[in-house]
Amino acid sequence: MTLRTTKRLWTAALAVGTLGALSACAGGAGAGSSTPTPEDGAASGSVTMWTYPVIADEAAHKAFWDEQIAAFQEENPDVDVKVEIYPWAGRDETLATAIAGNKGPDVVYLIPDQIPKYGKSLAAVDNYVTDQVGDLRENASKAVTVDGAMLGSPLIMNSKPLVCNAAAFEAVGEAGNYPETWDDLMALAPTFQAAGYDVTNYWGSVDATLNESFYPLLWQAGGSVFSEDGSSVAFDSPEGIEALQFAVDLAEGGYIEKDLLTTIPAFEQTNTAKGKIACTWQQGPADVAGFWGEENVVVLPPLKEAEAVAFGTVGSLSVLKTAENLDAAGKWAAFATSPAVSTEYAKAAGWFSPYESESGLYADDPVLSALEDTLQYTTAGEVNEKSREVMGVLAPEIQAALIGEKTPEQALKDAAAAADPLLG
Amino acid sequence: MTATAPTSDGLTADGADRRPAPKPPRGGTRRVLERREARIGLLFALPAFLLFLLFRFGPAIAGVALSFFDYTIGVGAEWTGVENFRRMVDDPIFWSALRVTVVLSLLIVPVSLAISTFMALMVRRSFRGSGFYRSVFFLPVVTSLVLAATVFTWVFSTNGPWSKLMGALGFSTESWLGDTLLVLPALAMVAIWSRFGYGMLILLARMQDLPRELEEAAAIDGAGPWKRFWFIIAPQLKPTLFFLAVIETTASFQIFDLVYVMTAGGPARASYNLVFYIYDQGFKYFDLGYASALGVALFVVTLVVALIQRYAIGRDK
16 A cells, blocks of 8 residues: 555545544533423423442342332323443443433432533433422532532432441450540550551552542541632642641551552452451441441541541432433432432432431431431532542552652642642 | 377376366456455455444544544533643653553563463473463463452462562562552563463464474584574564564553552552553543543554564564
8 A cells, every 4th residue: 555545544534533523522512401490290201210239139229219110100100211220330431421422311320529520411400309408418418519500419328437346446455445536546556556456447549539538537637629619729738738647647657558558459358357457437337347247336426637527428310411301300300319219218228318307217226327427427528520530630649648659748739730730 | 308208197107297287267257257256255354344444443543533622521522633642742640651551561571472482382392281281371361351450469469479478588578569669560470471371372383383304403413402492493483473572562552451450550650551541531531532642642652662673573574
């Protein structure tokens, strides 16, 4: 093939590719009203909802939604609702490419840090949930609100406060002496270390979300990830340095499992699963009860430095602007997140309702009751379109500090220098 | 000079065939036949060609086109010209990822080729159990890399056998996956383990095709195993080695599973390679324009390296 022929082929192929790419892009941008209003009377049409294995037993999960669909259809007999349960793994890839190809669902289960990411494709649900929004916990409502509009209706929520291992405390002779502050935890660390226990754990792999590792420390120190207007990062503040220094001190002292700083081993292989740990804010009771024994799981309020804050996520249902029957989708999302349905779903999944009036779901279960009490401390994080990108540049710098490659100041300074342009 | 008369079967007494050669079909008929054969051949190749065009060539070209756009899923596309490439040049993470990619490749390719060649030499002769050994050495190639990576994460952990072995030898027992200097050798070891069987198989096929006479003659002349390999076998393996070098380099440039499972690019981006960066930009942050530009850069780097390899190893062929 001559050079000229090759050039011609490339030019032609490039032109075809460009057209292809552009035509594919055309489907990506959403259209239509961003705050739709419910139409009078019953809705009609079809609604497809994508959700994930929030209830681990797939048959039970499917049966739950089948039951709700039947109840919804009593008032909206002309709406055909289809609930599709996808695996957690690769959910963003699946959803993003489906939206880009105009093959996305009408309603989808999202968590707070996904909402701003898909914000431009989502319709506000404010007008569909007016009856139930007043009863929402403030932190649940805040987690789904972007620029004053509710881009999702909260369905369930959880909390990651402090969970301690009673057996470990007993084994080291500190029975019942649970930490309340950073200083308490640090003071206990040498005792646990001498007995062959870690005082806590820290998942430092860059693939692990900072929402559950570093950010709780940052918030507890009184800091924040972003500035108030969200136009720059704020984690390199003195509070941020204090939070990272605390984590670095734990690592340098050998008080936490070193492998966890750089890799994500199978949970069964970790000291946490082996019960060789005092407390954790990165695992919930359900994660450790099977390993420690339910009787050894002690749920406590989150650690406090300047304030007591825990991460807690909110699962919500969002309506896509591209929904074929926007009214039916909005009405279904409102029904599926109504207090009664939410409570039933939360109990089936072992989570909690985002509604104030629906508390006390686990009166007979001391662990879950205690966990529910900590919902008041939770935040789902700061809503920002670039939160994941910022996490992407911050996590390796935190890791560098944890393994001693950088000082906390330098690591946060370098991360801020890389993160700020992302927000500009 | 007397010609031997042909016998009735057309052969001469000395056995030579003196029968007149069959007449070739007339020019026109042959062309028609050839054309017909070519058409049938093309017809058979067409489905594969169309699939290739649709699923390989098309997306690749679309990827190149996309690199000139600012395209974020859910936001839309905007023509930005070479802005993505300009951003790439100023992006320290790109350069760091490129460095990691090249270093990882430099660690993997030569060692992998050496081990493949050595193993192929070891199992090329038939001996009792040679088939078993060949299968065992090829097994890692067909083993799930994700599964293997999960196991190797434990092998390299602080309490894993590798760290214990290092401790027994008097070295540090710290996990190699947690060390910015040792993480790439650790990943390279797993990559080589997973790939050498493929190279061994290709080289084995070539070695079994080599004429034995030269080797035997050299042995009679007193050449030892090393000289026989270096002066007789190795020169004949050059085209195969060139092919393997290109394939292995391309594969090492595209390592993703190992990094994803074992280190996620850490510690402190010490194993954050270009493919992982492309994945992050494309599927974590949905910045497909920039991810495409990074993909184009990876393609160019791979092409340049392949050309260099062609010059260095394959220029005779």
